[in-house]
Amino acid sequence: MWRGKFEEEYDKWLxxxxxHGNIIPTGRECAEQESRRAEQESRRAEQESRRAEQESRRAEQERLEKERILKHADADRQYFERVLAQMKALGIEPIKK
Structure with missing residues (x-):
């Protein structure tokens, strides 16, 4: 015997x-279990989506940082090439190590 609610009636039920002695769920219990499972799956999918978005943002930030570093390196190279050209124009040879 089982004490509980079945079809809106609280009583003792067979x-x-x-x-193995496991109670077989009613149709409503099955539907509730499936609903909970679907909600959990939905939350898991939302979490995975947020994780993927965060990873995408992190990768984009990394790409932008590399691009910024390369631009600065290129600007530095151009600056030193101009300074070197000016030094050579003045007859100054840089010391090579």
């Missing part, structure tokens, strides 16, 4: 069990 419940079906499998060969």
């Amino acid at each position: 419940r079906w069990c499998d060969e």
Whole structure:
């Protein structure tokens, strides 16, 4: 015997069990379990989506940082090439190590 609510009635009920003694859920219980499972799956998918978005933002930030570093390196190279050209124009040879 099982005490609980079935079809909006709270009472003692005879419940079906499998060969291991596990109570077989009612249709409503099955639907509730499926609803909870679907909600959990939805939350998991939302979390995965947020994680993927964060990873995408991190990768974009990394790409932008590399691009910024390369621009600065290129600007530095151009500056030193101009300084070197000016030094050579003045007859100054840089010391090579």
